[in-house]
Amino acid sequence: MPDTYTNKLLVIDLSRKSFETIPVSDLFKTDFIGGKGFGAKLLSDMVPPGTDPLGKDNPLMFMTGPLTGTMAPAMRGCVVTKSPLTGIFLDSYFGGSFSPEIKYAGFDGIIIKGQAKNPVYIWINDDHVEIRDARHLWGTDILESNRLIKNELRDETIKIAGIGQAGENQVLFALIGCEYNRQAGRGGAGAVMGSKNLKAIAIKGSKPVAVHDPKRFQAACAKAFKELEESPDVEAFRVAGTAASVDYANETGLLPHKNYQSGTFSKASQLSDIGQSRHIWLGSSACMGCPIRCSKIGAVRTGKYKGIVTDIVEYESAALMGANLDISDIRAVAHLVKLCDLYGMDSMSTGNLIGFAMEACEKGLIKAPKGIELTFGNVIAAEHMIHAIAGQKGKLGKLLSKGVKQAARKIGGTAVKLAVHTKGLESPAWGPRGVSGMGLAYMTTDRGGCHQRGFPVSYELAGEWEGKPLDPLSSEGKAQMVIALQNYSAGRDTLVNCDFGSYGISAETYAELLSAATGKKADPDLIIKTGERIWNLVRCFNLAQGLDAKKDILPHRFVKECLPDGPSKGHRISEKDMDYMRQEYYQSRGWDKNGVPLDTTLNRLGIGYAGPHQ
Amino acid sequence: MDLIKGYNPRRSRLLIQLKNENLYHLPVVCNQCENAYCMNACPVKAIQRNDDGIVCIDPDECIGCGLCVQYCPIGMAALDPDTQKAVKCELCQGNPLCVEACPAGALELIYKGEINA
Numbered sequence: 001m002p003d004t005y006t007n008k009l010l011v012i013d014l015s016r017k018s019f020e021t022i023p024v025s026d027l028f029k030t031d032f033i034g035g036k037g038f039g040a041k042l043l044s045d046m047v048p049p050g051t052d053p054l055g056k057d058n059p060l061m062f063m064t065g066p067l068t069g070t071m072a073p074a075m076r077g078c079v080v081t082k083s084p085l086t087g088i089f090l091d092s093y094f095g096g097s098f099s100p101e102i103k104y105a106g107f108d109g110i111i112i113k114g115q116a117k118n119p120v121y122i123w124i125n126d127d128h129v130e131i132r133d134a135r136h137l138w139g140t141d142i143l144e145s146n147r148l149i150k151n152e153l154r155d156e157t158i159k160i161a162g163i164g165q166a167g168e169n170q171v172l173f174a175l176i177g178c179e180y181n182r183q184a185g186r187g188g189a190g191a192v193m194g195s196k197n198l199k200a201i202a203i204k205g206s207k208p209v210a211v212h213d214p215k216r217f218q219a220a221c222a223k224a225f226k227e228l229e230e231s232p233d234v235e236a237f238r239v240a241g242t243a244a245s246v247d248y249a250n251e252t253g254l255l256p257h258k259n260y261q262s263g264t265f266s267k268a269s270q271l272s273d274i275g276q277s278r279h280i281w282l283g284s285s286a287c288m289g290c291p292i293r294c295s296k297i298g299a300v301r302t303g304k305y306k307g308i309v310t311d312i313v314e315y316e317s318a319a320l321m322g323a324n325l326d327i328s329d330i331r332a333v334a335h336l337v338k339l340c341d342l343y344g345m346d347s348m349s350t351g352n353l354i355g356f357a358m359e360a361c362e363k364g365l366i367k368a369p370k371g372i373e374l375t376f377g378n379v380i381a382a383e384h385m386i387h388a389i390a391g392q393k394g395k396l397g398k399l400l401s402k403g404v405k406q407a408a409r410k411i412g413g414t415a416v417k418l419a420v421h422t423k424g425l426e427s428p429a430w431g432p433r434g435v436s437g438m439g440l441a442y443m444t445t446d447r448g449g450c451h452q453r454g455f456p457v458s459y460e461l462a463g464e465w466e467g468k469p470l471d472p473l474s475s476e477g478k479a480q481m482v483i484a485l486q487n488y489s490a491g492r493d494t495l496v497n498c499d500f501g502s503y504g505i506s507a508e509t510y511a512e513l514l515s516a517a518t519g520k521k522a523d524p525d526l527i528i529k530t531g532e533r534i535w536n537l538v539r540c541f542n543l544a545q546g547l548d549a550k551k552d553i554l555p556h557r558f559v560k561e562c563l564p565d566g567p568s569k570g571h572r573i574s575e576k577d578m579d580y581m582r583q584e585y586y587q588s589r590g591w592d593k594n595g596v597p598l599d600t601t602l603n604r605l606g607i608g609y610a611g612p613h614q
Numbered sequence: 615m616d617l618i619k620g621y622n623p624r625r626s627r628l629l630i631q632l633k634n635e636n637l638y639h640l641p642v643v644c645n646q647c648e649n650a651y652c653m654n655a656c657p658v659k660a661i662q663r664n665d666d667g668i669v670c671i672d673p674d675e676c677i678g679c680g681l682c683v684q685y686c687p688i689g690m691a692a693l694d695p696d697t698q699k700a701v702k703c704e705l706c707q708g709n710p711l712c713v714e715a716c717p718a719g720a721l722e723l724i725y726k727g728e729i730n731a
Contacts, residue, residue: 002619070621071715104622143635156632157624180636206695208620225717285636288623291717297637309635 002210004066004517005029009038010107012122012129014196015056015114019129024108030520031606033530034065035496036091038109039080040534043089044541044610053084053188054170054195056115062102062161062201063109065496069100069209071221072513073228074290074501077102078493079184081192085172085349085403086424086448088542092175092189093452094161095287095498096182101159104205116197121149121162124203134199138168141342142177149202162200163190164344166390170194171401173349173426177341181295181311182287185346187425187447188403212519220512224505225291231504234292238284239273241294242315246272249319252461253566254431256324258376259355260420260557263431263566267328271318275330280310292500305335313337319429320351325358326376336382343390352426353400353407354385356418365415369394417556422449423547433558434568435460437470437478440581443552444482446490446538452499454485473568475577479584484528491531533605536589536597540610549595552582618696627703628712629689641720643712644669644690644703652682652691652702660700666708667726673699 005024012019024038032041039061051057061080068075077099083090102110105124112122119134137145142164150156160179167174167190174190175183184190211217228234236244249255250268257265269275280300286293296312313322313334321340322333340347358381360366361374368374369388374381388397399407404426408419420427425448432439437456442449451457459465460472465481492502492510502510507524515522553559554573562572586593590601602608618625628643650669653661660675661682671682676699682691683700691702703710705723713721 073717100623104624180632204624206622206624208618208622208625210620214619229717282637285639293718299637309637311636 001212001519003212003519004070004209005034006103006106006108006207006209008107009109009111010124010129011111011113012131013114014112014116014120014131014198017116017131021107029066029518031530032534033491033494033514034068034108035063035078036080036490036493037530037534038494039063039078039091040089040538040541042111043080043082044537047082047541047545049544049546051082053082053087053192056113056196058082058192058195060112060189060192060196060198061109062099063496064099064103064107065494066518067495067497067513069103070211070517071218071289072495072517073221073224074287074292074498074505075099076287076496076498077178078496079176079189081189082545083187083189083425083447084170084191084195085188088423088447088545088547089538090187090189090447091493092184092186093493093496093498094176094178094182094184095290096159096178096180097288098159098161098178098182098203099496100288101203101205103209104207105203106205106207110201112196112198115195119197119199121198121200121202123153124201124205126204126206137199139165141165142344143342145200146177146179149200153202155204158202158204160200160202162344163193163198164342164390166343166345167191167194168199169390169392169401171345171389171392172403172406173346175344175346177344181297181341183341183346186348186450187346190344211517213516217513217516220509220516224501224509224513227506227509228291228501228504233503234500237292237294237500237503240277241273241296241312243273243276243296243312243318245315246318246323247274249315249430250323253434253563253568254457255319256355256429256431258326259324259352259359259418260427260431261359261561262564263434263568265323265326265328268323270328271313271322271330271333276313276318279330280334281312285311287498290498290501292498294500300331300334303331305331308335308338310334310338316429317347317351320348320355321382324351324355324429325382327379327382329379332379336379336386339383339386339390343386345390346426348428349403349426350386350389352420353389353404354382356404356408356420357385357396357400359418360411360415363414363418365411365413365418366396369396417560420555420557422554423551425449427555430457431558431563432554433563433571433573434566435472436475436573436577436581437472437482439554439558439573439578440478440482440585441486443554443578443582444486444585446535446542449555453489454482455499456481456485473571475573475580476584478581479588482585483588486535487528487531489531490534491527491529494527494530494534529605533607536602536605537607537610539591539595539597540602540607540612543596543612549582549586549593552595553578626712627690627701642688642690643721645688646705651685651687655681655685657681668705669702670704671700671702673697676700
């Protein structure tokens with residue numbers, strides 16, 4: 001009987017200019033399902049400690065899940081590699097239409113090894129795999145190379161993932177652009193691609209993705225669509241994407257302002273859906289097969305930056321490139337974010353870094369580039385820094401291209417206190433000082449300071465978790481919530497789903513979709529337990545790569561400085577709070593006091609082989 | 615889904631044209647043209663208009679030459695990769711699956727003369 005797996009992985013070795021397919025075993029599918037699970041296991045097997053993330057031995061993997069490319073709504077793909085920014089596990093998810101095409105070409109995933117001597121791109125047309133010269137594409141931005149490749153291959157319908165100049169230059173937070181307006185954004189997967197001299201992957205696939213039980217699958221899809229239709233959260237995404245979160249974060253005091261010094265911004269609504277719908281949006285667009293259509297596509301029509309086409313400035317970018325830099329002109333913010341998208345670098349990390357540089361400059365710790373006033377609110381300075389970082393131009397551009405952790409260390413002194421990151425990944429736009437569970441999530445997330453492997457904020461501000469009252473400021477009882485959210489998130493990331501879909505689609509429906517698609521028994525517990533297995537496997541990988549408990553922390557600003565404004569004014573997450581939450585977390589996870597998974601835990605999850613004793 | 619035993623939008627009988635970085639995404643559907651070039655170009659008369667005005671391909675007559683594909687002005691005829699016969703939108707015997715599937719209500723089946731508004 002068919003299932004939605006293609007049961008093949010495509011392995012391309014750029015050093016040897018060769019490719020092969022390897023089978024996907026039943027055991028592999030049972031234990032790890034797909035997406036994040038496949039990536040985590042393969043990375044653990046392929047990447048020994050000490051592997052240079054930008055060397056030939058670090059694989060770059062594009063993984064799909066058993067629901068990618070089917071009618072199941074709101075599905076995506078993921079990139080898995082060892083991050084050059086953090087030195088640990090990286091998974092980065094992207095919507096759009098690139099990941100379904102991997103399946104249509106006949107693969108559950110693509111693993112890229114080695115390094116090409118000269119710039120190349122990969123052209124996959126079903127079974128035809130070709131490594132093509134890309135010297136003429138080197139130096140072009142993501143949209144231009146997309147156009148050029150389509151012209152060259154004479155097909156507008158090809159789907160492309162590629163890097164811009166930032167990836168070529170190995171900016172450590174460079175991203176991979178997956179058409180259109182979708183990015184494997186965080187952690188520097190674009191730099192890994194650049195280090196391989198790989199400009200792009202172009203795919204066209206004609207094969208259908210078959211499901212095990214079509215009737216049952218269609219019924220499960222209908223249920224998923226209905227759940228999305230009935231969810232007020234999904235309705236909010238449909239109307240305004242994540243832009244409305246700017247006002248929400250401002251009202252709750254979680255919005256980063258001036259490098260997270262405060263948590264509110266008086267001009268927030270100019271950056272939110274209120275400002276964006278007025279100045280930018282023209283219509284909605286959707287990733288393949290998704291009814292949510294959270295994208296609000298449009299153009300800057302007036303003013304200095306008129307003429308640019310831009311997707312919605314989603315919350316993280318609006319907050320970090322806008323409020324965090326004290327910039328309130330949404331058209332200017334759209335322009336800055338578009339520059340990041342074209343160069344191919346993470347607009348979250350970039351906004352965080354420019355905020356860091358502006359504060360460091362105002363405090364006299366660094367010198368501004370000649371002729372530039374590197375002060376909060378200065379759009380021209382922000383634009384200058386984006387060009388400088390992407391092109392690694394000038395002393396400051398070069399410095400910042402290494403990420404905020406390394407940049408602050410190089411500057412030295414009190415600069416380290418201004419660097420807002422966990423494990424090297426620049427913090428997202430949800431200041432955690434008023435929501436300590438979010439703080440714990442940043443401390444413990446597998447890829448570093450990230451808000452997407454569990455988002456406790458909504459539960460903390462609602463004041464309830466699983467029917468019990470929850471105090472957002474307290475450190476108690478946060479660990480269980482964070483662990484439950486992380487396990488479920490890691491489980492869903494095997495499918496590979498979109499976080500927004502999970503606001504409507506229930507765990508039961510995800511399990512039913514999986515079961516009907518593959519013919520294997522599945523229930524919510526299976527998804528959660530698989531998530532827990534992956535989380536522990538990744539923890540072992542990260543520990544082997546040099547991580548330790550001392551790095552499960554929040555940045556200085558959230559620990560030592562009290563929030564000066566908003567409803568949680570005066571609050572911080574102290575060392576004591578962190579210690580308490582961390583120990584409660586380790587214990588609930590079945591890890592020892594140093595955050596190392598116990599053998600009993602690993603054995604219970606069937607991954608005894610992953611332990612540090614090995 | 616039933617026809618090709620799986621999912622792949624490339625096998626659908628309509629397409630979404632993306633323009634200008636996806637600022638525009640236009641659905642392109644078969645017009646069932648009054649002067650249908652596909653029908654005119656078919657050398658074996660495998661393409662005929664039925665009583666409802668829908669331009670249909672008889673797979674038994676089709677020789678898979680691809681002339682209809684070549685001369686349709688909007689790319690709505692294709693050769694099925696499995697059968698190597700020409701296929702086009704025939705409106706699913708009056709119950710188009712695309713209309714049923716569209717979550718945004720952008721597609722509707724309307725017969726000529728039904729638009730009174």
